[in-house]
Amino acid sequence: MGLPPSLVKQSLSSHSWIGLLVSVAMYIVCLTGTLCVFYPEFQRWEFANAPESLAYDRSSLQTALNNAIADEEMVTSHMYVYLPTEDRPILTMANERQDYLVTPDGTLGEPVESKWTDFLIDMHLYLTIPGTFGLILVSTLGAMLCALIISGLLAHPRIFKDAFKLRLGPGSRLEQVDIHNRLSVWGTPFYLLIAVTGAYFGLVLPLLGVVSVLTGKDPAQIRAGVFGEEPQVYSESQIDLETAFDNLQEIAPEAKPFRLIVHDAGTPQQFFEIMASHPRRVIYSENYRFDPEGNYLGKVGFSDGEVGRQIVYSMYYLHFGHFAGYVGKVIYFLLGLALTVVSVTGINIWLRKRSKRDLFNPLWAGIVWGVPLSLMIAMITSLILNFVSVPLFWASLVALLTYCVRVRDEIVGRRHLQRVSIVVGLLVVFIHLVKFGSGSLNPAAIMINACLLLYVGILALTVWQPWQAKSLVGQTSQA
Amino acid sequence: MTFTKASYLIVGTLCTIGGAGVLYFSWKSKIQLKESFNVLGWSLLVAALFSWTGLNGWEFGTLYAITLPSLAALLYVSYNAELNGSSVAAPSFKPIKKPTGRQALSFIGKLLLILPFALTASIFVSYGVSILAVQSELNQLVMAICILPIIWGFFAYWLLADTRLVRPVASQIGLASLFVVQVLQV
Numbered sequence: 001m002g003l004p005p006s007l008v009k010q011s012l013s014s015h016s017w018i019g020l021l022v023s024v025a026m027y028i029v030c031l032t033g034t035l036c037v038f039y040p041e042f043q044r045w046e047f048a049n050a051p052e053s054l055a056y057d058r059s060s061l062q063t064a065l066n067n068a069i070a071d072e073e074m075v076t077s078h079m080y081v082y083l084p085t086e087d088r089p090i091l092t093m094a095n096e097r098q099d100y101l102v103t104p105d106g107t108l109g110e111p112v113e114s115k116w117t118d119f120l121i122d123m124h125l126y127l128t129i130p131g132t133f134g135l136i137l138v139s140t141l142g143a144m145l146c147a148l149i150i151s152g153l154l155a156h157p158r159i160f161k162d163a164f165k166l167r168l169g170p171g172s173r174l175e176q177v178d179i180h181n182r183l184s185v186w187g188t189p190f191y192l193l194i195a196v197t198g199a200y201f202g203l204v205l206p207l208l209g210v211v212s213v214l215t216g217k218d219p220a221q222i223r224a225g226v227f228g229e230e231p232q233v234y235s236e237s238q239i240d241l242e243t244a245f246d247n248l249q250e251i252a253p254e255a256k257p258f259r260l261i262v263h264d265a266g267t268p269q270q271f272f273e274i275m276a277s278h279p280r281r282v283i284y285s286e287n288y289r290f291d292p293e294g295n296y297l298g299k300v301g302f303s304d305g306e307v308g309r310q311i312v313y314s315m316y317y318l319h320f321g322h323f324a325g326y327v328g329k330v331i332y333f334l335l336g337l338a339l340t341v342v343s344v345t346g347i348n349i350w351l352r353k354r355s356k357r358d359l360f361n362p363l364w365a366g367i368v369w370g371v372p373l374s375l376m377i378a379m380i381t382s383l384i385l386n387f388v389s390v391p392l393f394w395a396s397l398v399a400l401l402t403y404c405v406r407v408r409d410e411i412v413g414r415r416h417l418q419r420v421s422i423v424v425g426l427l428v429v430f431i432h433l434v435k436f437g438s439g440s441l442n443p444a445a446i447m448i449n450a451c452l453l454l455y456v457g458i459l460a461l462t463v464w465q466p467w468q469a470k471s472l473v474g475q476t477s478q479a
Numbered sequence: 480m481t482f483t484k485a486s487y488l489i490v491g492t493l494c495t496i497g498g499a500g501v502l503y504f505s506w507k508s509k510i511q512l513k514e515s516f517n518v519l520g521w522s523l524l525v526a527a528l529f530s531w532t533g534l535n536g537w538e539f540g541t542l543y544a545i546t547l548p549s550l551a552a553l554l555y556v557s558y559n560a561e562l563n564g565s566s567v568a569a570p571s572f573k574p575i576k577k578p579t580g581r582q583a584l585s586f587i588g589k590l591l592l593i594l595p596f597a598l599t600a601s602i603f604v605s606y607g608v609s610i611l612a613v614q615s616e617l618n619q620l621v622m623a624i625c626i627l628p629i630i631w632g633f634f635a636y637w638l639l640a641d642t643r644l645v646r647p648v649a650s651q652i653g654l655a656s657l658f659v660v661q662v663l664q665v
Contacts, residue, residue, distance in 0.1 A: 007640075014639035017589070139628075140594070143601075146632025147593075151640065164506050166556050169563035186552045189545045192629075199628035207624055210602045214662045225617055280536030308621030314538075324539055331546045338553070358575045408572055 003157045011154035018151065019346045022144045024367055025127060027343045029141055031371060032124035033194075034336030037321050037329050039121060040087040041444040043114040045432070046382065049439030050101055050112060052089040060106035062241040064093060068108065069239065069266045081260040086325065116382035119390070120375070125201070128390045132205055139202025145195035152184055159185055173352040180345035183338045190335045191342075197319035200312075226312055228287075228300035230263065233271045235292045243294025248274055251296060255286060271297065278303050282314040282323050344368050359405055362413050366404030369417035370397050376424045383431045418459045425456040484534060491530030491543070498523030499551035503559070524548050592648070593635035600651040601631035607658025610665055 019026075035042070044052070065081060068074045076096040084091050091102045092112050101109035119128075126134030153159065166182055167174045184191075212219045224230075239262065248255060255276035262272045270292055275285035286303040290296055302313035317323040321332025347364055351357075374396045382388045404413035429449045433440045440449065498520050505516035524544070531547075532540030578586070602623075608630075609622035637647040 006642075010640040010642065011636070014636050017639050018593070018635065021590070140598075143598075143628040143631040144635065146628050147635040148632075150633055151636045154636075154640075160506075164503050164552075164556050164559045166560040167563050168560050172563055174563065182553065182556045186549045186556070188549075190549055193545065195632070196625055196628050199631075200624055203627055204624050206598065207602055207606070207620070207627060210599075211606060211620065211623075214606070214659070222620065226620065280539060282538040282542070306615055306617050308615065308618035311621050311625070318542070323542070324535065328539075328542070331543075331550065334550060335546060338549075354570075356570050356573045358573050360575070361572075 003154060008155055008157050011151045015148060015151035015155050016350055018144055018147050020350060022141055022148075023343065023347050023364075025137070026141055026145070027340065027367065028127065028371055029124060029138055030336065030340040030343050032120055032375075033198075034333055034340055035120055035375075036124050037333045037336060038448070039117050040322075041448055042117040042120065043088065044090075044442060044444035045448040046114040046117055047090075047112050048432070048436040048442050048445040050090050050110075052084075052442060053091075054084050054086070054089050056084060056091045056102075057104060057106075058242050058245055060104060061091065061093075061102060062239065063106035064102045064108060065241065065260075065262070066238045067106070068093060068095070069262065069270075074108075075266045077263075077265060079262040079265040083258050083260065085256075085258045087322070113386065115386065115388040116379050119378060119382075119388040119393070122390075123393075128393070132202070135202040136205060137202070139199045142195040142197075142199025143203070145191060145198075149184075149188060149192055149195065153188070156181060156185070173349065176345045176348045176352060180342055180349055183342045183345075187335055187338050187342070191339055193318060194336075194339065197315050200315050200319075226309060228309075231271055231289055231291075231297045232269075233291045233297070234268050235270070236268055237292040239270075239272060239292050240294035244272070244274060244290040244296075245294075247290070247294060247296045248276070248288055251288065252276065252278075252286070254279055255288070258285070273300075282317045283310055284313050284316045357410075361410045362404040362408060363401055365410035365414040366401040366417070367397075369414050369421065370400035370404070373400060373417055373421045373424060376421065376428055379428045380424065380431060383428070383435055415463055418463045422456050422459050422463070425452050425459070428452055429456075487530045487534035491527050491534060494523045494527035494530060495547045495551050496554075498527060499548055499555055502552070503555040507559070589639065592638045592644075596648075597631055597634040597638060597651065600655040601627055601634050603655040603658045603662075604651075605630050607661050610662060 044050075061081065065079065069079060074095055078096055080094040080099075081102075082088065082090070082092045082094070082099070090112070092099050093102050093108060094100065099112040101112055103109045122128055125138060127138055128134070129137060162178075162181065163185070164182075166178045168178075169175050208219045208222055211217070211222060215222075241260075245257070248257065255278055257274045257276045259275040260272055261275065262270055264270045271289055272292075273287040273289050275287050277283075277285055281303060283302050287300040288296065289298055289300070301309055303310070317328075321328045321336075351361055351364060374393050377396050378388050378393050381392065400417060404410070404417070407413040407416070429452050432445070432449060436445065439445065500520075501516055501523060502520035505513050505520060510516070527547070528540055528544035530540075531543040534540065535543070605627040606619070606623040608626065609619040613619050613622055634647070634651055638644070638651075641647045
């Protein structure tokens with residue numbers, strides 16, 4: 001039994017409308033999200049000469065933390081310690097402004113900065129729009145992705161008949177349709193997971209607002225119900241990390257600590273949480289709380305509390321794929337890339353369906369190839385000048401779009417952007433090697449540089465393949 | 480222990496690649512037992528879930544079982560790719576037509592419907608549904624946030640797809656009002 005043709009037609013029209021509405025934002029969020037899967041590697045690539053080791057001395061760390069808290073210029077309400085993990089084998093300490101290396105003798109070393117990675121994450125979470133509006137806007141894309149999944153499935157009456165069909169052909173609309181439909185249908189469970197978990201981060205705010213109005217409860221009180229209330233502590237003592245770690249070992253021997261947060265640092269109310277991952281669990285962490293003397297105060301209950309609390313604390317790993325080392329990351333990267341291609345081919349299909357070409361054709365080509373190029377330009381400013389500017393990113397993208405519009409031929413525009421991307425990609429690797437020297441040989445830096453070279457290689461193959469059209473003469477357009 | 484882990488890994492991999500492969504074989508061939516092969520293919524993918532669960536627990540296992548068949552199926556899709564050399568002439572370049580006032584209004588109207596209107600309706604509906612479904616306040620909130628994007632997505636789709644706009648608008652207002660009353664009573 002097939003779907004009624006009128007339903008298919010209406011679903012397709014709804015699918016196109018929503019797809020066009022969110023196209024640019026969806027593409028940027030999908031692309032940056034795919035890259036964010038490897039954000040710890042990008043961070044390590046950015047501070048490649050930081051000494052990497054999984055081992056650290058607890059007593060030196062304790063000294064460093066207590067000295068930082070005693071320093072009036074350094075201390076902020078929350079202080080953070082990032083313990084070395086396999087993802088990020090560096091011991092650092094941070095206040096609310098800056099992250100610093102912790103040296104083996106218990107002093108703070110150089111500031112650790114990963115401006116490009118921070119920018120990438122900011123782009124993915126907020127589209128660089130300040131405040132909660134950006135977060136809500138990006139989360140709205142999660143709901144719109146659900147709408148696209150529903151309308152896409154209902155607009156696809158040959159879903160099973162075409163399940164494995166892939167008709168490739170340069171410039172053909174069928175190619176775009178087949179790539180779009182195959183990647184969409186087979187990736188649906190993953191896309192739905194990403195949509196729901198992605199929407200969570202921003203939509204929780206309006207939901208809390210409505211629940212607060214309806215139930216008359218304070219939003220902070222509702223939030224405390226989910227994330228646990230803070231313990232009441234009064235102590236003049238310094239932080240005793242060693243006792244806390246010993247106690248944790250007894251309470252939860254399977255827990256692997258990876259972060260430490262001191263709340264109300266430097267005040268008599270200060271207490272600290274050791275965030276620890278648990279094997280075989282998707283929860284981000286269980287948070288074990290201690291008073292300054294290292295006495296165990298209790299845990300929040302993300303590992304064994306109410307189901308809702310466990311689900312909330314699983315959202316991060318479910319969305320970013322950091323739950324099972326490189327296996328999870330590679331799966332999420334590939335499927336994230338598939339979703340990015342789906343968002344590009346969807347607009348390509350719409351462009352190809354029309355009986356005309358207009359400014360939208362070169363603009364779309366400019367966005368598809370201009371965003372990764374602008375990201376690489378930001379990499380260069382980050383490496384050379386230690387500076388990544390949001391306005392500069394958008395300005396470079398606008399300049400690239402203007403160029404594509406002036407060329408008026410999307411194939412030529414695309415090809416030129418690809419050629420510039422090849423040069424910029426090689427430049428990024430070259431500058432990294434020159435800047436960090438032997439530091440470029442850390443495993444994460446090798447991986448990122450190799451991926452950049454692979455991207456450059458694929459672009460080179462695309463640009464110089466002889467069977468590709470050189471311009472739109474005798475060809476149809478697509479990004 | 481290592482042997483058991485390795486066997487889970489091997490069985491999981493074989494079931495995933497094999498399950499997608501059987502589905503591909505069933506799709507490709509015109510055999511009479513197509514239905515049976517379909518059942519076998521999906522069964523192998525379900526069996527993979529148990530292997531992944533044995534390997535890494537049910538949480539990771541479920542995630543592998545959700546994501547890996549997609550990648551396995553896409554392998555067969557690329558294996559089945561056909562190259563079609565034909566191409567169509569590109570249409571000529573034309574200036575963009577300025578939208579009429581009516582088109583602009585229609586666009587803004589649709590935007591207001593699928594964004595603030597559908598969001599508000601879906602918040603009330605998802606919270607109302609979660610109050611009916613679960614007892615604990617915490618779980619109600621979390622269930623609401625999990626189903627909210629799906630309900631919002633469905634409402635947005637419905638508003639755009641229905642030929643008579645009044646139907647989804649009235650239904651969504653009605654549903655939202657019902658749930659508001661229910662929430663206020665609780």
